[in-house]
Amino acid sequence: MKPEIEIFRDYVRKKRLRNTPERELIIEEIFSSQNHFDIDELYLRLREKNQKVSKASIYRTIPLLIESGLVQEVFFEDGHLHYEHIHGREHHCHLHCLNCRKIVEFQDRHLESIEKRLGRKFNFDIISHKLEVYGYCEECRKDKRGR
Amino acid sequence: MKPEIEIFRDYVRKKRLRNTPERELIIEEIFSSQNHFDIDELYLRLREKNQKVSKASIYRTIPLLIESGLVQEVFFEDGHLHYEHIHGREHHCHLHCLNCRKIVEFQDRHLESIEKRLGRKFNFDIISHKLEVYGYCEECRKDKRGR
DNA sequence: CATATGTTGCAATTGATTCTCAATTATTAT
DNA sequence: ATAATAATTGAGAATCAATTGCAACATATG
Missing domain, CATH: 3.30.1490.190 (Ferric-uptake regulator, C-terminal dimerisarion domain)
Incomplete structure (x- = not known):
């Protein structure tokens, strides 16, 4: 199966957007765990690894990941949205x-x-x-x- | 079937809370339509009828209605929650x-x-x-x- | 390599929801 | 009834998630 990074690269090319190191870090982090996540959590996980990506960039990247079919919104709980990655996973x-x-x-x-x-x-x-x-x-x- | 107002009155009595004219207006308005609603919409509907209930009161009443089984959260869309009343309606x-x-x-x-x-x-x-x-x-x- | 355009981080903004607080009102006990 | 007790109200301030404006920077293309 094509790795998610490749799928994202194809997506940005097709949309005439650009790939960036920040976006790759975000994708890598999301796919490094099987768990659901929310923006804040993801931001903190990246910070802990000393990979500095601003929250704004995360907020801006999520819709692209959804558009490219790599991630989906799962539910709204505790006052904010939660997401999960879905590439290569069975629907559940x-x-x-x-x-x-x-x-x-x-x-x-x-x-x-x-x-x-x-x-x-x-x-x-x-x-x-x-x-x-x-x-x-x-x-x-x-x-x-x-x- | 017991009217929703009665159910709410029983609920507040049991919980040692209080019923108020504002809460009754809110309940009446919610049950006056079959549609889903959101807080802002409900607030505007009440204002249009010159029934002054503050948004704070609506926000404070919704959880009570949910607790008493009269209303439920249905989905999060357009940046806010949407609700519907469920008393005497089939689950759908x-x-x-x-x-x-x-x-x-x-x-x-x-x-x-x-x-x-x-x-x-x-x-x-x-x-x-x-x-x-x-x-x-x-x-x-x-x-x-x-x- | 230069240009055009997308992206970044930061800070400011927006919008939904919650909270604070003084005034008011409903319940309960006298 | 009336007073005492405690919950509720509205208005505005505060909070929190999410979005946006902007200047500096980075990427793709010719």
């Missing part, structure tokens, strides 16, 4: 523990047929979906009983 | 047109079984889910072909 959804805020990823092939059915029913050309499920995880269920 | 999800931003509500009973399966698989006590589907509606598909 998130199961959130409402108590400890743990997030478990899952896939469910039935969502495809829901999409198909919806598309037919409402005459939509379906592009994507986001399913977020909320509940209490095993540990927190135990805690709750004690209350 | 949203299908968004990415072009004209039209929103169609739909229900799909298969989501229940997805929830059940997830609960079993990950040992979660599932409380709720949000499914947002994105695509292009009939009209916008036509437009797109022309581009």
Whole structure:
């Protein structure tokens, strides 16, 4: 599979934008972890490695990564957006523990047929979906009983 | 079915909070329409009717309405949260047109079984889910072909 | 290598949401 | 009823995420 940096380089070329060291650092950092991230977190991770990229550049790069299909917005929580990289990963959804805020990823092939059915029913050309499920995880269920 | 105002009154009593004319105006306004709303919109709707409620009060009332099960957050879009009232309405999800931003509500009973399966698989006590589907509606598909 | 144009960091700005505080109002106990 | 207690209000200030203006700088192209 083509590495994400290559995909980004192709994207900027096609759009007549420019690639820069800052953008490469951002991409590298995002793909160096499997976790969701938010802007602040990403900024701090870069700072800790003494790679100085301004927050403004991060904010400006994210839309390009989304446009090029490398990253997506996942949810809005704690007053800001959270993202994840999606290059070469299966589409998945998130199961959130409402108590400890743990997030478990899952896939469910039935969502495809829901999409198909919806598309037919409402005459939509379906592009994507986001399913977020909320509940209490095993540990927190135990805690709750004690209350 | 018990009217929403009653539910809210019970809620504040139980929580040893207080009901106020402002809160009743907010609830009345929210339930006077079937549409999604955001804070600013709600504020303007109230102002137009010469019912003066400050934005601060709206911001302070929303969490109470969510806690009492009358309202829920639906999605974050255009830089702010959008809500809808849910008292006495079937649970539903949203299908968004990415072009004209039209929103169609739909229900799909298969989501229940997805929830059940997830609960079993990950040992979660599932409380709720949000499914947002994105695509292009009939009209916008036509437009797109022309581009 | 020169030009045109995109990008950077910083600081200022915008917009949503929360908070502070004095005045007001709803509940509870007298 | 009335007073005492505590929650709520509106206005504006404060906060926080996200965007933007700008001057200096960097990249791609001819």
